Amino acid sequence: MAISPKDPGAPWLAAKLAVRPRRTSAHAKLASSRPCAQEGNPASGSNDADSGEPAADPTGGPRGGALYFPRKKKKAEPMPTVKVSQDQEEVPSHEYNMTFKKLGKCIIINNKSFDKSTGMSTRHGTDKDAEALFKCFRSLGFEVAVSNNCSCDEMESLLKQAAEEDHTDSACFVCVLLSHGEENCIYGTDGVVLIKDLTSCFRGDRCRTLLGKPKLFFIQACRGTELDDGIQADSGTVGDTDPDSQYKIPVEADFLIAYSTVPGYYSWRSPGKGSWFVQALCSVLNEHGKTLEIMQILTRVNCKVARDYESRSDNPSLHSKKQIPCVMSMLTKEVYFSKKRHPEGAV
Numbered sequence: 057m058a059i060s061p062k063d064p065g066a067p068w069l070a071a072k073l074a075v076r077p078r079r080t081s082a083h084a085k086l087a088s089s090r091p092c093a094q095e096g097n098p099a100s101g102s103n104d105a106d107s108g109e110p111a112a113d114p115t116g117g118p119r120g121g122a123l124y125f126p127r128k129k130k131k132a133e134p135m136p137t138v139k140v141s142q143d144q145e146e147v148p149s150h151e152y153n154m155t156f157k158k159l160g161k162c163i164i165i166n167n168k169s170f171d172k173s174t175g176m177s178t179r180h181g182t183d184k185d186a187e188a189l190f191k192c193f194r195s196l197g198f199e200v201a202v203s204n205n206c207s208c209d210e211m212e213s214l215l216k217q218a219a220e221e222d223h224t225d226s227a228c229f230v231c232v233l234l235s236h237g238e239e240n241c242i243y244g245t246d247g248v249v250l251i252k253d254l255t256s257c258f259r260g261d262r263c264r265t266l267l268g269k270p271k272l273f274f275i276q277a278c279r280g281t282e283l284d285d286g287i288q289a290d291s292g293t294v295g296d297t298d299p300d301s302q303y304k305i306p307v308e309a310d311f312l313i314a315y316s317t318v319p320g321y322y323s324w325r326s327p328g329k330g331s332w333f334v335q336a337l338c339s340v341l342n343e344h345g346k347t348l349e350i351m352q353i354l355t356r357v358n359c360k361v362a363r364d365y366e367s368r369s370d371n372p373s374l375h376s377k378k379q380i381p382c383v384m385s386m387l388t389k390e391v392y393f394s395k396k397r398h399p400e401g402a403v
Contacts, residue, residue, distance in 0.1 A: 152228070152269065152387075156225055156226055158199065159226070161200075162201070164193075164232045165232070166182055166183070166202060167244065169245065170245050174243060179234070179236065181327040182325070184329060188335070188338045196346065196394075205245050206245065208247050219266075224265045230273075231254075231274070232274045233274070234331075238280065242254070242275065255311065261307045268310060270312065270391045273312065273313045275313065275315050276323065277316065279318070280319065281322060282320045284380070311385075311386040313384045314337075314382075315382040317333070322377075324377070332365040333379075340357050344356070361381055365378070366378060
């Protein structure tokens with residue numbers, strides 16, 4: 057190209073052309089050995105590799121002093137996204153994982169009639185309890201089975217068989233016992249059996265597929281013959297989820313036993329409506345079973361039994377009596393019966 061001496065930019069351009077270094081094979085070798093620019097943050101909308109600034113040259117200036125024409129900016133490729141199902145909600149470490157295929161099995165043992173040798177009377181009203189419990193736990197999502205009038209051997213055999221089943225796809229296990237009872241014992245139709253003998257089938261070392269999962273027992277039975285007279289209150293109310301971690305679990309862990317009454321005391325049952333404890337339990341579960349944690353549920357059951365029920369009898373020794381349920385918990389986490397729950401404020 058000819059350069060006119062009258063052109064005011066000619067001396068500068070001529071000087072540039074005069075000092076433009078030749079591209080040697082050494083330069084080509086250095087250029088080919090340069091590392092690639094690091095990728096920028098896609099979230100910021102820029103990419104350091106395509107920022108429009110000239111790349112450094114080993115000779116010092118911008119590309120050896122040659123005129124620089126910026127390359128056309130490349131369109132940044134979007135980062136790949138991973139779709140996560142709404143059902144795959146991360147479980148907090150302080151809650152039991154309930155996101156299994158099945159919520160679990162609920163076994164109800166309903167003993168109404170007893171052999172004469174036991175001296176136990178017919179438990180009128182217990183069928184109301186069994187019916188209410190069946191509907192309640194089925195509505196929560198449990199697979200419910202009811203067994204009526206079981207002997208001691210039949211009770212033990214039934215629960216041992218349940219413990220030997222595969223609970224891999226289940227989140228928990230529930231058992232409800234409706235019968236006469238004494239402290240630490242419950243009646244079959246032909247005698248008494250230790251409650252410990254019934255619950256121990258599900259220990260961590262005997263039922264491996266329920267290891268680390270909640271095992272809940274609800275027991276409607278007397279635990280003695282004492283009666284609670286109650287007392288008149290004054291006006292007003294008194295104010296890990298690390299999957300790689302390895303650790304041992306106590307064999308007696310993850311149990312909860314909810315008794316209808318405290319040790320040594322009588323447990324009340326209405327022949328027409330059923331027992332106080334079961335009525336209250338089903339009422340709270342039907343209203344809050346899919347939102348509240350199990351200890352919150354049982355605390356409300358305690359309150360309902362304590363406040364809403366009082367015996368009425370022509371026998372002065374049985375009239376105007378009260379009752380308070382009792383919970384024994386070896387749970388290590390919180391239990392929610394629903395995979396998805398409403399915020400606490402919505403309850």
